[in-house]
Amino acid sequence: MSAAETEAELSEDEHEGLELVRESGGIHQSDFWKELGVSSRKGSRIVEKLARNDLIERHETVYNGHNTYLLTPTARDLDFSLLMAGDMLSPFIGEEEINPQSDAFSQWMMNLAYEG
Known part of the structure; x- marks a missing residue:
């Protein structure tokens, strides 16, 4: 299944979560659910589905002294x-x-100048 097909099957909350991760460029999971206005439990379920469908990546980290995940958009x-x-x-x-x-x-800069 393609990424577009996977995205089409997302719920409204899941789609909003994906857009939040994309727009922020990366957000800690502990802030993710607060920004979405959902419970931590629902936020975790959204993150799990997005990660399982390779729409976001989860990286273990410590934030404000607590173990959490940094959620980032996939490279594509x-x-x-x-x-x-x-x-x-x-x-x-x-x-x-x-x-x-x-x-x-110098070569890279010259290529920039030629593009402009």
């Missing part, structure tokens, strides 16, 4: 266009530090 929902210059991904994405005087950065 993220917009990477701001990191792109033509077909080049920003050289700042990665593990190593990039020198702003480097050829890789």
Whole structure:
């Protein structure tokens, strides 16, 4: 079943929960149900269904001294266009530090200029 088909089968509360996660870019589960105006039990059920259908990801974390989950949109929902210059991904994405005087950065910046 595709993501669009899965989304079409969501209840109103589940759809609102998915939009909250997408719009926030990430929200702690302890805040999620409060923002939705539902009980923690119902919020947990919504999160479980969204995660089970690969619409959101759950990451264990500690928030305000309590164990909880950070809820984030799945990668397919993220917009990477701001990191792109033509077909080049920003050289700042990665593990190593990039020198702003480097050829890789200069080429990326030139591609940005040509797009504008």
